[in-house]
Amino acid sequence: MVDETSIFIGASRKPDDSYQRAEELLLRYGNRHGLVTGATGTGKTVSLQILAEGFSNAGVPVFCADIKGDLSGISMMGEAKDFLVKRAGEVKLDPYQFQEFPVIFWDLFGEQGHPIRATISEMGPLLLSRLMNLTEAQEGVMNIAFRIADEEGLLLLDLKDLQALLANIAERADELSARYGNVTKPSVGAIQRTLLVLEQQGAANFFGEPALRIADIMRTTRDGRGAISVLAADKLMMNPRLYATFLLWLMSELFEELPEVGDLDQPKLVFFFDEAHLLFE
Numbered sequence: 001m002v003d004e005t006s007i008f009i010g011a012s013r014k015p016d017d018s019y020q021r022a023e024e025l026l027l028r029y030g031n032r033h034g035l036v037t038g039a040t041g042t043g044k045t046v047s048l049q050i051l052a053e054g055f056s057n058a059g060v061p062v063f064c065a066d067i068k069g070d071l072s073g074i075s076m077m078g079e080a081k082d083f084l085v086k087r088a089g090e091v092k093l094d095p096y097q098f099q100e101f102p103v104i105f106w107d108l109f110g111e112q113g114h115p116i117r118a119t120i121s122e123m124g125p126l127l128l129s130r131l132m133n134l135t136e137a138q139e140g141v142m143n144i145a146f147r148i149a150d151e152e153g154l155l156l157l158d159l160k161d162l163q164a165l166l167a168n169i170a171e172r173a174d175e176l177s178a179r180y181g182n183v184t185k186p187s188v189g190a191i192q193r194t195l196l197v198l199e200q201q202g203a204a205n206f207f208g209e210p211a212l213r214i215a216d217i218m219r220t221t222r223d224g225r226g227a228i229s230v231l232a233a234d235k236l237m238m239n240p241r242l243y244a245t246f247l248l249w250l251m252s253e254l255f256e257e258l259p260e261v262g263d264l265d266q267p268k269l270v271f272f273f274d275e276a277h278l279l280f281e
Contacts, residue, residue: 005265007054010047011091022092025051027058027266045070048272052228055270056101061218061226064272065233065247072230075103102221104229108206108246112232116246117208120156121149123249131203131245132194141187144180145169158208159195166192201239206246214257218269233274244278 006024036044049071052062066072077100078084088096105113120128125146129139145165149156156162169176170188177183198204219227236243251271258268273279 004058007051007058008093009050009054011093025054027060028263030055030060030267030270031263048274049074051270052272053101055267056226056228058266059220059224059226060267060270061220061229062270062272063217063229063231063250065231065236065243065274067233067237067274069232069234072103072105074101074228074230075105076100102225102227104217104219104227105232106217106229107232108236108242109202110205111235113230115205116212116231117206118211118246118249119209120158120162120207121146122211122253123207123245127245127249127252130248131241132191132198133241134191134194135187137184138187138191140181141169141183141191144176144183147180148176159199159204163192163195166195198242201242202235203239203242206242212250212253214253237275240275240278243275247273247279 005028006026008022009025010023012021012023036047038044045068048064052064052071053074055062064071078098080098085096106116107113108116123131125139125142129142132138134142145162146156148154148169149165154161154165156165166188169183170185173183173185173188217227217229221227233243236246254269254271261268
C-alpha cells in the first residue's frame with residue numbers, strides 16, 4: 001500500500017503470470033523523464049490516467065494533452081463494475097475507491113475548454129518560423145520584423161499585427177535592406193501567404209490576449225489536490241506543427257519563469273506529452 005510519499009502505478013507479476021505486489025513511484029523521483037509505450041489497446045492512456053490521478057491526490061498539478069478524448073472522464077466519479085473490482089484486487093490496489101478529480105479543460109480553439117492564447121511577441125521569431133515552416137531567407141525576414149517591432153515599440157499581439165508589420169516592411173524594403181541586410185518583397189509575400197493559411201486553420205484563435213500564465217496550470221484545490229489541466233487536442237492534432245509548436249512554447253515559458261530548485265520531495269508540475277515525437281520533427 002502506498003503512502004503520502006509515493007503514488008500507485010501498477011503491480012509486478014510472478015513467473016506464473018499472477019500479480020505479486022503493488023508497485024509505486026516515489027514522488028521525489030517524479031521530476032525524472034518517463035516514457036509510456038505500447039501497441040494500440042495495451043493501456044497507455046490508462047497508465048497516463050493513473051499517474052495523473054496519483055499526482056493530483058499528492059497535491060501536484062498536472063498538464064496533459066487529450067488527443068482521443070479518453071482523459072476527460074477523470075473529471076467524473078466512476079461506478080463499481082465487477083471486472084474493475086476484481087482487477088483492483090489482483091493488482092493489490094487498496095483502498096479501491098471512486099472519486100472525481102479537479103480538472104480544467106483547455107482548448108486552443110476555445111471550443112471544448114478555456115481558450116489558450118499567446119501573443120506573437122511571446123511566441124518569438126524562432127518558434128513562429130518553425131510553425132510556418134519558413135525557409136532560411138524567410139526566417140531572416142521574420143527576425144528582422146521582430147527587431148523592427150522592438151526598436152519602434154510596436155506591439156505584436158495577434159496575426160493581424162504581424163500582417164500589418166510585414167506590409168510595412170514590404171513598403172520600406174529598400175530602406176530596411178540598407179540597415180538590416182537583404183529584405184526582398186517575395187520573401188515578405190511568402191510569409192504573408194503562410195499567415196493566411198494559418199488563419200484558415202484556426203491559428204488566429206491562439207494568438208492574442210489575454211495570454212496564458214504559467215500559474216493558470218499550476219493550481220491546487222482547497223483540499224490540497226493538484227488541478228489536472230487537460231488540453232483538448234483531437235482537432236489540434238489535425239495540425240501537428242501547431243500542436244508541437246504550442247508545446248515547445250509552453251516548455252520555454254516554464255523554463256524561463258520557474259526557478260531551478262533541484263530535487264524536491266515532490267515535483268511542482270507534471271507534464272505529459274502525447275505524440276511526443278512531433279516535438280523533434
